[in-house]
Amino acid sequence: MITRDEFTTIAGNGVWKQNTSIVQILGLCPLLATTTNAVNGIMLSLATIIVMAMSGVAVAALRNFIPHEIRIPVFILIVAALVTVVDLLFNANLHELYLVLGIFIPLIVTNCIVLARVEAFAAKNPPLQSTFDGIFMGVGMLWTLGLLGAMRELLGNGTIFGGIDMVFPSLQPVQLLPESYPGFLLALLPPGAFILLGCMIAWKNWLDARAAQRAQRRPPTAVAATG
């Protein structure tokens, strides 16, 4: 089973401390390609969450049978097989969603985040912890890619949630900037993703540095002062 502490650590690592996109800087290829709007980024992350949770369980359950020397090929085999199965199941049963997520699912095989977490976490931890690790790493990716996508489309097109009508036909993208906004192509092209990702990394580091400074300034006897 999983303790509360373990769960908090895993969640904190996934969402903030070890965030795949702005700390580990992994999986940049899908990040650049899909975050032209928030919806695409979020959808790719959702598909990745499913695959990461599944591969986490599978590898953690089989971890004692996998010899150390051939762990990488076996991990790749497991991840690739699971991605293909997810791809087929989506195509067969959730066709509408597949039309939206479809192009992203095979991309997940090449996403080094999955292999990295399987190697760094699932190979050494029990299945339940590995599942949560996969899910929370994916959640970390979800908010980063969603935010990056939202910034890119806002700067590039002046809209937000473009393409939402392809997931939920009843919803429409929101035009945040005036219709006359000329657009800013750089934000939509891959270099724009790099620049904005750089800004996000700087922002995170600044927040962390500020938090560290505050923790230092505040003397450890603060508890006594309040009491």
Add this chain to the structure above:
Amino acid sequence: MTGGARKISAPGMAIRTAAILFVFVIAFTGLLSAAYQWTKPAIEASAAEEKMKLVDDVLPRAEYDNALLNDTLTLPPTPQLGLDEPSTLYRARMGGKPVALVFEAVAPDGYAGKVRLLIALRADGTLAGVRVTQHKETPGLGDYVDPKKDKNKSRPWITQFTGMSLATVANSGWKVKKDGGNIDYYAGATVTPRAVSKAVLKAVQWAEANRTRLIAETGATK
């Protein structure tokens, strides 16, 4: 690995590792083929459904009564359509009489490579509809040729072609207004609509020239 407790000879180790890897490969290949077999019928059904949805965009279902997906003709690579691979032409009939041809064409000179089109041409020579099925045009700039990305939802750019025919519009009219034709475009993104207009004209000219042959030929009628 350093300092293993058990002493295993190198070849023995290699064989053991290979055997384990083999077992994993067999197990996961089995899983894959099971999933493939299990999902195959559903996937095929939805692929056909999807094709019909594309056709519905260019040709209303009320205009024909045959099983369109089964009344096909396999076309060899046709340069006039911009296709360098074989493609499929669908024939729509109403009470056995041909009403329209539905076929693919490619505009090879889009801003970012090929723009694939699906064209439906009625028997009287008018276009029932044109749709972009695949493109890599710049998001937010040239991609308005795809009605899903067009900001003008009530009258997307691509619908301008609907109703046009060689008989009513002179060849010079099948161009964007900047080039002296009838086709509107958004300022700043002329390359894509220009390429699409050119490809549509060429495709319609080809279909008109070959109409009788395309309808009569029983090449791949299933």
